Every structure is written in C-alpha cells, then in structure tokens.
Amino acid sequence: MTSIISTLVEAWQELRINKVRILLALLGVALSVAALTSVVGLGSLVREGIKAQSERDGGRVATLTLSVNGPSTPDAEKLEKAYEGIQQRYGITTSTHVGRTQAGFQFPRGVTAVNMTIVDIGYGIIHRVPLTQGTWFAADDEQRLAPAVVVSEAFYNQAGRPNLATNPRVSIPGDQPATALIIGVVPDTYPDTPPAAFILTKAAAMTGMKPDMTEFKLWVGEEQANALTAAITADLQSQFPGYYAQAQRVDFAAWGDPLGPAQWIVGGVAGLVLLLGAVGMLNISMVTVRYRVREIGIRRSFGATAGRIFVGVMMESVVATAVAGLAGVMLAVAVVKNPWIESKVAPGLTEFPAFPIEAALLGFGAAVLVGALAGAIPALVAVRVKVIDAIRF
Amino acid sequence: MDTSNSQETLVSLRSVTRSVTLPDEKQLHILRGIDLEVLSGDHIAIVGRSGCGKSTLLNLLGLLDVPTSGELEFMGQPAQRLSSNARARLRGSTVGFVFQQFNLLPGRSALDNVITPLFYAKGKDFWRRRELAMDMLDRVGLSARANTMPNMLSGGEQQRVAIARALVRRPRLILADEPTGALDVETGQAVMALLDTVATETAAALVTITHDTNVAALARACYRLDSGVLSPLARAEAGAHS
Numbered sequence: 001m002t003s004i005i006s007t008l009v010e011a012w013q014e015l016r017i018n019k020v021r022i023l024l025a026l027l028g029v030a031l032s033v034a035a036l037t038s039v040v041g042l043g044s045l046v047r048e049g050i051k052a053q054s055e056r057d058g059g060r061v062a063t064l065t066l067s068v069n070g071p072s073t074p075d076a077e078k079l080e081k082a083y084e085g086i087q088q089r090y091g092i093t094t095s096t097h098v099g100r101t102q103a104g105f106q107f108p109r110g111v112t113a114v115n116m117t118i119v120d121i122g123y124g125i126i127h128r129v130p131l132t133q134g135t136w137f138a139a140d141d142e143q144r145l146a147p148a149v150v151v152s153e154a155f156y157n158q159a160g161r162p163n164l165a166t167n168p169r170v171s172i173p174g175d176q177p178a179t180a181l182i183i184g185v186v187p188d189t190y191p192d193t194p195p196a197a198f199i200l201t202k203a204a205a206m207t208g209m210k211p212d213m214t215e216f217k218l219w220v221g222e223e224q225a226n227a228l229t230a231a232i233t234a235d236l237q238s239q240f241p242g243y244y245a246q247a248q249r250v251d252f253a254a255w256g257d258p259l260g261p262a263q264w265i266v267g268g269v270a271g272l273v274l275l276l277g278a279v280g281m282l283n284i285s286m287v288t289v290r291y292r293v294r295e296i297g298i299r300r301s302f303g304a305t306a307g308r309i310f311v312g313v314m315m316e317s318v319v320a321t322a323v324a325g326l327a328g329v330m331l332a333v334a335v336v337k338n339p340w341i342e343s344k345v346a347p348g349l350t351e352f353p354a355f356p357i358e359a360a361l362l363g364f365g366a367a368v369l370v371g372a373l374a375g376a377i378p379a380l381v382a383v384r385v386k387v388i389d390a391i392r393f
Numbered sequence: 394m395d396t397s398n399s400q401e402t403l404v405s406l407r408s409v410t411r412s413v414t415l416p417d418e419k420q421l422h423i424l425r426g427i428d429l430e431v432l433s434g435d436h437i438a439i440v441g442r443s444g445c446g447k448s449t450l451l452n453l454l455g456l457l458d459v460p461t462s463g464e465l466e467f468m469g470q471p472a473q474r475l476s477s478n479a480r481a482r483l484r485g486s487t488v489g490f491v492f493q494q495f496n497l498l499p500g501r502s503a504l505d506n507v508i509t510p511l512f513y514a515k516g517k518d519f520w521r522r523r524e525l526a527m528d529m530l531d532r533v534g535l536s537a538r539a540n541t542m543p544n545m546l547s548g549g550e551q552q553r554v555a556i557a558r559a560l561v562r563r564p565r566l567i568l569a570d571e572p573t574g575a576l577d578v579e580t581g582q583a584v585m586a587l588l589d590t591v592a593t594e595t596a597a598a599l600v601t602i603t604h605d606t607n608v609a610a611l612a613r614a615c616y617r618l619d620s621g622v623l624s625p626l627a628r629a630e631a632g633a634h635s
Contacts (some may be wrong), residue, residue: 002515002516002519002520003515005519006512006513006519009512010512013505017500017501017505018500294496295498295499298496298498299509299513300457300481301455301457301484301490302484302485302490302509302510302513302562303481303482303483303484303485303486303488303510303513303562304481304485304512304513305477305478305481305482306477306478306481307478308481308513387457388448388452388457388458391492391496
C-alpha cells in the first residue's frame with residue numbers, strides 16, 4: 001500500500017517540479033481530448049436533434065403506415081373497420097389518422113389560412129410532440145362542443161399569445177363557423193414557418209374540415225416491426241382484393257441508423273487528432289527520459305527497483321494525461337452545453353439532453369490510455385538504463 | 394581490522410574479480426582477486442590512481458554491480474544469487490551513497506533532495522519523510538537552507554545536502570566516492586569531519602574512495618588499489634601516499 005501511495009506522491013512531485021514542460025506537453029493532449037469529447041458530445045446532441053425532428057416528421061421507432069390503393073377509392077367505412085380489426089388482432093394500442101388541410105382562422109389582424117393536421121390522440125405519442133405550453137389532446141377533448149386545438153408558436157403569436165389558463169378561443173369562420181379552444185402550443189419546426197394547428201379527427205368533421213388525403217399510422221415495438229409489417233400487409237390485402245394494400249415503416253430508423261456513418265467519420269477524425277496529441281506527448285517523454293538518465297541512476301542508487309522506475313515514469317505520464325483529460329472534458333462540456341451552441345446545433349429540441357456521460361468517459365479514458373502508451377515506451381527506456389553508467393552520465 | 398569486539402560483517406569479498414568485454418572481444422580485468430571485509434562501524438579508505446578500479450569496487454560494495462567471479466556476501470547474503478530487485482531493496486535500506494559531483498536532483502530544493510530516498514522506504518519512514526529529512530538537514534547544519542535550490546548552494550553546502558540524503562534512511566554502510574574531489578581543501582576537511590562524525594554517531598561503516606591523502610589519513614584502515622589489486626596500507630604509508 002505504501003509503495004502505491006509513494007509512487008503516486010512521487011509522480012505528483014515530478015509533475016509539480018516539471019510543470020512548465022509538462023504543461024506544454026499536455027496542452028496538445030488536453031485540446032485533443034476536448035476535440036474528441038466535443039465531437040462525440042456535439043454528435044450526440046445533433047443526433048438527438050435530428051432524431052426529435054425525424055420523430056416529429058415520420059414518427060418514433062417503429063411507426064407503420066397503412067395504405068390501400070386501387071382503381072377506385074376504397075370504401076371509407078370498410079377501411080376504418082379493417083384498421084380497427086388489425087389493431088385488435090395484433091394488440092396494437094397506439095394509432096392515429098393523419099390528414100392535412102387548410103382552414104381560415106380569425107386573428108386580430110384578420111382571417112389567416114392555417115395549415116391543419118387532423119389527428120387522433122395517439123399522434124402525440126407516435127410523433128413525440130413537444131409542447132412549450134399547455135397540454136396535448138386527452139380523451140375528453142373529443143367530447144368538447146368547442147373543438148380543441150393545439151397550435152404552433154406562429155399561430156399563438158398571431159392570436160396575441162393569450163394566457164392558456166384563461167381558456168382562450170379563436171373563431172373559425174366559413175360554411176360551418178365554430179369557435180376553437182387553444183389547449184396547447186408546440187414549437188415551430190423552422191423559423192418563419194406559417195401558422196399551423198392540430199385538431200382531432202371528430203372535431204375536424206364537426207367544423208367541416210375535410211383532409212385532402214388521410215394516412216393511418218400504427219406504433220409497434222421495434223423487434224416485431226418486420227414481422228408485423230408482413231403480417232398486416234397480408235391481412236389488409238386479403239380484405240381488399242383487387243387493391244394494392246401495404247403496411248410500411250416510415251420512421252427514421254426504417255433503413256438502419258442514418259447517422260451511423262457520419263458519426264464514424266467524425267469519430268475517426270477526432271481519434272486522429274488524439275493520436276497526433278499522443279505522438280507529441282511520446283516525443284517529449286522520450287526526450288525527457290534521455291535528459292533524466294542521471295536522475296534515474298541516482299534514484300536506483302537509493303534503492304528504487306526497476307519496476308518502481310518503470311511505474312514511476314509511466315505514472316508521471318498517466319497522472320499528467322489524466323489531469324489533462326479532465327481539463328479537456330471540462331472544456332468540452334463548457335462548449336457543448338453553451339446555450340448558443342445548443343440552439344444552433346439542435347434547433348429542433350426544446351429540452352436539451354444532459355452532456356452524454358459516455359462522451360466524457362471516452363475522453364477521459366482516451367487521455368489515460370494515451371498517457372499509458374506515451375509513458376510505457378519511455379518507461380522501458382528508463383528501466384534499461386545501467387545504474388553505473390547513468391550516475392556518470 | 395579488529396574483529397574482536399563483536400562487530401558484524403556487513404560486506405565480505407573473497408577472491409572477487411570484475412572484468413568487462415571490450416568491443417574488440419578482449420577482456421579487460423578491472424579487479425583481480427579482491428579480499429576485503431567491511432565491518433559495522435569501520436572507517437576504510439581506498440586510495441589509488443585514476444582508472445585503477447576504485448569506483449568499480451565501490452559499485453560492488455554498494456550492490457550496484459556483481460562480481461565476474463569470486464564471492465561477495467552482503468549482510469550474509471550472496472550478492473550473485475540476489476535478484477536485481479532484491480539488491481535494489483537491500484541497497485535502499487542499508488547503503489548510502491555520497492558522490493564526487495554531489496548528484497543532487499536539479500529543480501528540487503535541498504529538503505526535496507533529502508526526502509527522495511524516503512520515497513523508496515516503507516511504513517513510518519515514508520509517512521514521516523519531511524520530518525526525518527528536516528532532522529537530517531539540521532544535523533548537517535543546513536535546516537535554514539532547506540528550501541534553497543541546489544544551484545543556489547555552495548559546493549560545501551551541496552555536499553552536506555548529499556550527505557544528509559545519503560544518511561536519511563540510517564544506512565549501515567556509507568560509500569563515499571571522492572567526496573571532497575570537487576571541494577577546496579578546507580571545505581573538504583569540514584565535509585569529511587562531518588561524514589566521519591555522523592557515521593560514528595549512527596554506527597555506520599564508512600568506505601571512502603579518495604585521491605586525497607589527508608582524507609585517507611582520517612580512516613582507521615587504509616587500502617591501496619593498484620591495477621585492480623587491493624593491498625593494505627600502513628597508516629604512515631597512507632600519509633605519504635599520493
């Protein structure tokens with residue numbers, strides 16, 4: 001125990017004495033670790049941002065879309081029954097219709113056309129819809145006489161940003177005029193997007209909104225996705241002979257991880273940066289050991305064993321790179337968690353994830369590994385020094 | 394040497410030789426048939442011309458090297474049978490070296506230099522390293538300069554720091570290689586007096602290699618090394634030898 005502590009104390013003393021030289025050597029390692037950790041951290045943030053955006057557009061893993069096409073439009077009632085039957089047979093609990101249309105809303109500055117998405121409650125789960133205020137649709141919203149709407153920030157701004165606690169309403173003029181109740185606000189997908197809103201399928205029918213085309217989406221487990229896709233396609237096809245029926249995955253991971261190759265490339269570049277830092281560190285360590293030959297000889301004369309000299313030289317390197325790694329990781333966290341950088345890298349996120357612990361561990365681990373590798377070769381040289389020659393060096 | 398008063402044998406050399414192979418494959422015999430016993434409390438001086446093998450003999454005595462042939466016993470243990478690590482541990486706990494060029498570690502204060510051997514000690518000696526080193530610096534009269542860097546110390550002060558460093562682990566055997574070689578006569582005498590006093594106080598054996606007849610005259614036993622052959626030297630002869 002004493003020898004482990006004394007080795008660490010000795011290594012720390014060496015670092016303290018040679019701080020300027022070591023600081024210069026470690027600057028490269030700290031920056032390399034910061035680059036590696038930042039790249040992995042930013043990559044993770046970008047990934048989360050793209051994932052959130054992809055989930056908002058296509059649905060979360062695994063989302064299936066059902067479609068039946070043919071020489072004529074299939075009977076809507078029969079289609080609905082087919083969809084219901086499929087959900088029951090395969091035990092699927094989360095589904096939604098998705099239809100799109102436009103509707104005019106009365107705002108303080110006049111009537112404005114709003115992009116409407118006609119959905120069921122399950123849409124919020126399937127697309128993991130983020131809310132900046134209020135709530136997503138609940139079961140009792142289908143019973144409301146005044147249809148509930150979840151609106152975009154652009155819509156909310158045009159409506160004068162009313163307090164949702166006051167149950168703000170907005171008029172829908174037209175053939176079947178109605179008054180809608182704003183219950184929630186979602187962030188805009190992109191800056192300057194036109195106003196948009198979500199409305200439940202039953203409420204849309206009440207206000208006379210007719211979608212141009214309707215999709216039906218199911219959320220299933222990723223493991224069963226492929227099997228269910230084939231089974232549901234066959235099931236649907238048997239119910240609509242003469243039509244082309246299909247169940248298809250539409251989530252972002254349907255064709256494998258789209259971000260995987262990019263992350264490998266970026267990780268490779270970061271690894272290369274770290275390797276260059278390691279080579280610099282090794283170079284300086286080798287020169288330093290040659291400069292310290294006499295010192296090593298003197299230490300041997302005091303009773304330092306070859307193993308102790310090896311561990312001592314290596315520990316100096318490892319302790320130093322561990323400190324540099326810690327500094328590099330802290331720098332990376334400061335960069336990646338900077339609010340301005342977060343908003344630019346992942347504009348689609350409303351809540352940013354915590355700094356990925358695996359990026360911090362990777363950076364710190366890489367620093368320690370570099371220290372061990374850059375320390376091992378000089379340590380071997382140090383052990384091979386002949387004591388008698390070293391003292392006279 | 395008088396072995397009658399229960400002195401323990403620290404190092405015993407019997408028919409020891411040391412030779413090295415030169416680049417042209419020829420053998421260079423540095424030491425030939427050395428017989429020597431160093432007892433606890435001894436003060437031995439070894440004189441000889443440059444290149445006669447004095448430092449090689451000192452390296453053998455300090456377990457830095459092993460003989461080519463013959464027997465070298467260190468505190469009853471045959472040195473040739475000890476591993477390099479075992480010799481290092483034995484050396485650390487029982488031998489203190491004082492070098493001609495002081496060999497203080499640069500960039501470290503006098504105190505840090507004296508502490509260095511205690512990094513290789515175990516238990517209390519390691520944990521009390523600062524206290525022990527300060528005590529030893531006090532003993533050599535340098536406690537006031539504990540935090541001074543070696544390059545700010547005079548030659549005599551540097552050698553006193555080196556002595557404190559050699560003695561801080563309370564060695565049984567002190568090996569001094571030309572300890573006054575880099576000092577003027579007066580400072581050299583003061584350093585030798587200090588070395589002799591501290592060695593006597595700690596009952597350590599002191600083996601000094603020197604060119605200086607005055608230094609050799611301080612020893613209780615004196616040997617001459619000539620062309621690798623060690624022979625006893627009478628005290629009167631030691632005074633006359635140069």
